[in-house]
Amino acid sequence: MKFIYLLIFSFLSVLNAFAHQNSTQTILSPDKNIAVTIDASQLFYSVKFKDKTVLKNSKLGIVREDEDFTKDLKVLKVAQTKTIQDNYVMLNAKRKDISYTANQLKIETKSTSGKLMNMVFQVSNDGLAFRYEFPEKDKEVKKIKSESTSFHFVEGSKAWLQPKTNAQTGFEHTNPSYEAHYMMDIPVGRPSNSENGWVYPALFKTDNVWLMITEAGLENNYCGTALQQFSPNGEYKINFPQAAEKIKDGALNPQSSLPWLTPWRIIAIGDLKTIMESTLGTDLALPAKKMDMSFVKPGKSSWSWVLEKDGATIYPVQKKYIDYAADMNWQYCLIDANWDETIGYDSVKLLADYAKQKNVGLLLWYNSAGDWNTVKFTPKDKLLTHESREQEFSRLQKMGIKGVKIDFFGGDGQSMIAYYHDILEDAAKYQLLVNFHGATLPRGWHRTYPNLMTAEAIYGYEMITFGQDAANKAPSHSVMSAMVRNAFDPMDFTPMVLNKIPNIKRTTTAAFELATSITFLSGIQHYAETPSGMATVPPFVKTFLKAMPNNWDDVKFIDGYPGKLYVVARRTGNKWYVAGINGEKIEKQLSLDLSFLKNKTGQIISSGKNDDGYNSFDNKTIKIADDGNLKLDLKGNDGFIMVFE
Known part of the structure; x- marks a missing residue:
């Protein structure tokens, strides 16, 4: 037994x-x-x-x-x-x-x-x-x-x-x-x-x-x-x-x-x-929805609000920013909150017609809010239902508006996630590009909905303009944002102040600021610099920004460490852009492996000798040795851009 x-x-x-x-x-x-x-x-x-x-x-x-x-x-x-x-x-x-x-x-x-x-x-x-x-x-x-x-x-x-x-x-x-x-x-x-x-x-x-x-x-x-x-x-x-x-x-x-x-x-x-x-x-995102996306065109945009705030949302100032975008060969101009009250739909239509003559498209701000926040900025409560979205988006399409920036969402609950999806689908029907602000991480939605150009979901440049603490942390935070937040999804950091921030001491060099135009990825890159600030920079900086690509064919990570350093190379056609930002206030000697560019000659824009940190730039020719290695000195909180073709 x-x-x-x-x-x-x-x-x-x-x-x-x-x-x-x-x-x-x-x-x-x-x-x-x-x-x-x-x-x-x-x-x-x-x-x-x-x-x-x-x-x-x-x-x-x-x-x-x-x-x-x-x-x-x-x-x-x-x-x-x-x-x-x-x-x-x-x-x-x-x-x-x-x-x-x-x-x-x-x-x-x-x-x-x-x-x-x-x-x-x-x-x-x-x-x-x-x-x-x-x-x-x-x-x-x-x-x-x-x-x-x-x-x-x-x-x-x-x-x-x-x-x-x-x-x-x-x-x-x-x-x-x-x-x-x-x-x-x-x-x-x-x-x-x-x-x-x-x-x-x-x-x-x-x-x-x-x-x-x-x-x-x-x-x-x-x-x-x-x-x-x-x-x-x-x-x-x-x-x-x-x-x-x-x-x-x-x-x-x-x-x-x-x-x-x-x-x-x-x-x-x-x-x-x-x-x-x-x-x-x-x-791992869902493939692109089967709908007409021929209107989807990445680009760059002028934007008054980040440095000039609410008072700039008036007709003459926005006309000036349309002229600014046209002068810089940028594709868009964003008009921010309260435009419906300070300018009005009819006058915005006039601005859209004026912008069209200059090959610039207008983008308009909206408040997403229902009952989940107390924000007073308008237009408000116009996007809450499919019927109201169809009415508003149809009106915008007839006005010639190219896209919307929708702000102040309420979190990550399933109903809120469904709201994002509904907006993107309805906007695509009326050929409108979308920028989500005060929002969640998009999690690959820009593949599923190609009209989603960007999303904030980051402690961005507007925060730097609000307080010195954010400005002091900006160098390391910018490196972190580029390497982590921007790893898979577009990020509307709204970068680049080359001159001065009102009431704030900028801690980055102008070359650092310029480099973020490459290190940050966004379907529409909304630049913070104003027309008057851009007027202070050397002509070669403006020339560089005018010729900047609107999207990228390839990427190579060159060097970096989270919060400390980020050097990346991006290609469009046969032209490579290499950009780096130093997140620490210490000088560094970089040894960069650029073997894919060996023996090539290009241009480097870096910090000039002027130590005031505002609009000081240097521009010179640079050649990559036959071993592909480049040694480069970088000041604290500094940056650079190199261009090769």
Whole structure:
């Protein structure tokens, strides 16, 4: 009898071991440098890069109101690993022609009550992405209570993170709007100074391996997420929005009928060059909507408000800024808040007609707000419903307006995310470009909706004009913004003051400011400099800005470190632009690998001898040696631009 018990026990042990083996899968990147191991029964995954663990056992799973998909799941099927390939074109990204290749693994599971959830992993040479699928068909709306997904970093890892401000705080209750300074080089596990956690993208470093977390594929049936405030033992968990981050009577947390796909959780992995050149944030976004997008034209814009504020939103000043844009060969002029009261629709139509004669398109500001903030600026409450949007957008199209800047959104609840999608679809119908301000991170929407030219979601230049503290932090913050916030999505930082900021001492050199025209990416780059400020710069600076490309074909990360230094090369046609900004107030001797430009001769614009830091520039010829190496001295908080063709 004892022998029989032992035999049964052994048989059950073998079955258990076999079942566990079947539930544990490993998927590799095409180059085999990244290995992701998934335990589908225990709902954990871990990640190695070149055989080094960079994420320890991290959690998987979803809790729906009608079912808990975080425990006791049975593996039904593990699909054979297959190759996913995608090629697409973008006019508003770091690279025009983009290719994506990944290995995909799908694991099908069932809960104890028989409900289905699939986990889909895709691993490319620059990182991994995964999402959850609910494949059943059911018209009844299901609601998600929480997502158990976590990212568990090994001990000693460091983080570069931006706190997500608490809902209903800040100017006229307009937070969260992804506007805060980054906390840099902090140990993983340090809590956010905000109960609302940390925003994406989130950058981490484990030894010499870098990881960047973000999300994409965010449709109107899910909320935008973040990372939770607390991360004990370096384990960061998914954070859902705060209660106020929604439209009144609208959904906060995710809810949908079935079938249902969640957004992709994305982790870019590799050296800093790999992270900075990665396109995962758009690779995993939904393809472009099938609609006429022939009107989508990236460009540059003049803009009065950032330095001249509300008083400049009057007819004669805006006419001057149209002339300014035309003189600089810029494509747009943005008229900011209260234009409907200080200028009026009829006079704006006259300005649009005048601008058209000068090949300049007008962009108009709008207040998004319903009940989620108390901002008084107008036009207000004209975009809240499909019917009101159609009426307003149709009117703008007839006036010859080219785009809208919509400000003061209310957070990341599902109803608010749906509002973004609805605006983009309706704007495209009336051939209007879109710029979201006081807004969430766009998470690859500029691929899905090519008329989304840019979004703020950053502590941008307007904040520098409001206080000296922001100006003092501007050099390091600019480097962080370029490398992290701007990693996958366009960013309306509204850069570049070459002369003076009223009542503020600028801490950057003029060459630093000029370099941000290259280091920052935006489908429409709204420049902060005024006509009078531009009149003070040397002719070669204006010539450079007049000839600046409106979009880019390729990118190369040259050198840098978050918050300290950023050097990048961007190409349009056969012309390369190399730009660098020094985020520290210390002199640096750079040794740049420019082997792709060896033996080429170009021009470099750098700081002049005048130390006042305002409009001092130098322009000279530079040749790259046959070994491709260039040594360059850079002053503290300084920058440069080189052009080769």
